[in-house]
Amino acid sequence: MDIVLCADETYIDKAATVMASVLCHASRSEEITFHLLGHDISTASRAKLEAWFDKLPARLRFTETQHQTTAQWQALSLGRFGPAAMLRLSMERWLPEDVKRVLYLDCDVLVLDDVARLAGIEMHGYAVAAAMNLQNVPQDRLGIPYTKYFNSGILLVDLDRWKSRGVMASIEQRLNSQSEATWQYPDQDALNLVFTDWLRLPLRWNMQPYTYPAVEKKATHYVEWRHELLEAASNPAVVHFMGPIKPWNVDSRHPLTSLFRKYMYLTPWTPILEVGQLSPFKRLRRRLLQAPKSWRRRRRLRQSPSLTLPVASREAR
Secondary structure (H helix, E strand, O other): EEEEEEEEEEOOOHHOOOOOOOHHHHOOOOHHEEEEEEEOOOHHHHHHHHHHHOOOOOEEEEEEEEHHHHHHHHHOOOEEHHHHHHHHHHHHOOOOOOOOOOOOOOOOOOOOOHHHHHHHHOOOOEEEEEOOOOOOOOOOEEOEEEHOOOOEEEEEEHHHHHOOOOOOHHHHHHHOOHHHOOOHHHHHHHHHHHHHOOOEOOHHHHEEEOOEEEEEOOHHHHHHHHHHHHHHHOOOOOEEEOOOOOOOOOOOOOOOOHHHHHHOOOOOOOOOOOOOOOHHHHHHHHHHHHHHHHHHHHHHHHHHOOOOOOOEEEEEE
C-alpha cells in the first residue's frame, strides 16, 4: 500500500510517529511504501529518517519539494496551514506514475488498525473516500450541507480520477479568487468544493475529537450515525488530533494524548513538548477538573494498541 504524508522540519518527527503507528498495526508491513513529501527538511533529519527505515520492513520514498514550488503556489498557504500542509493538493506531481491508489494521512493522527483493510475498499468510481467532518453545531459551510462536508485529514485517493479533475488548477483558481476570510480550512475547504461527490468512510477511520461529546450528549444532528460514533469512540482505526493544540503541546487535553506520546518514543526523535499558553497553576487546575471526564473517555477504548515495531528480515536488508 502507498501512504502519503507531508511535513516540514518542525513536523518530521510527527510524521515519523504516524508511520510508527501504521507499522505497529500492519499485517503486511513489507508491502507498505511511505511517500514523504518534504518542504525544507534538513539533511540531518532526512538521514535520521532513512537510517531508521534501514531497520524497518517498509519502504520510504522521500521527495524534497521546496525548490519545485513557485512563490505563487506557496502563497496559497494561510494562517497556521503552511506550505507543507498544502502539498497534498498536488501530490500527484511527486508520486511515481505506477502508483494508482494512495492513503493520505495528516501528521496529527494515530493509526490503530491494519491499513490493509482500506486497500481492498471498492471506490465505486469515486476519486476520494473520506469520513464526514464532525462539528458541534450543524452548519452548511461554503454552501455544502454539513453531512456532505468531509474531513481531509485521512483520504483514500484514486490518483487517476484525482488527476482527471485537475485538482491543483481548480484549487488555485478558487483560493486566489476568494478572500482569505472565506477559508476557515483552506486546503480542506477547497477539496470539498472540488470533490462534491465522495465515498463516505466509517467514522472509526477518522475518529475526531467531537466524537466524545457527540456520544455523551447524544447529538441530535448525528442521531443517524450514533452507532458509528459509538464504534469510533471504542474501537478507532485512526485517531485524529484535530485543532490548534496538539498532543505534543503541554496543554493538550485530548484523552489519548499520552498514547500519541508513547508512539513518539518509537521514532529516532526524542519527544520535546511545546510550551503552552497556560500558567503551570492553570494547567494543573484544568487537568484536575477534567480528569474524571478524560478517564471516562479513555475507558471507552476497547482495543489494546500495539507498541511493537516490526523489524526488517535479513533477506530484506
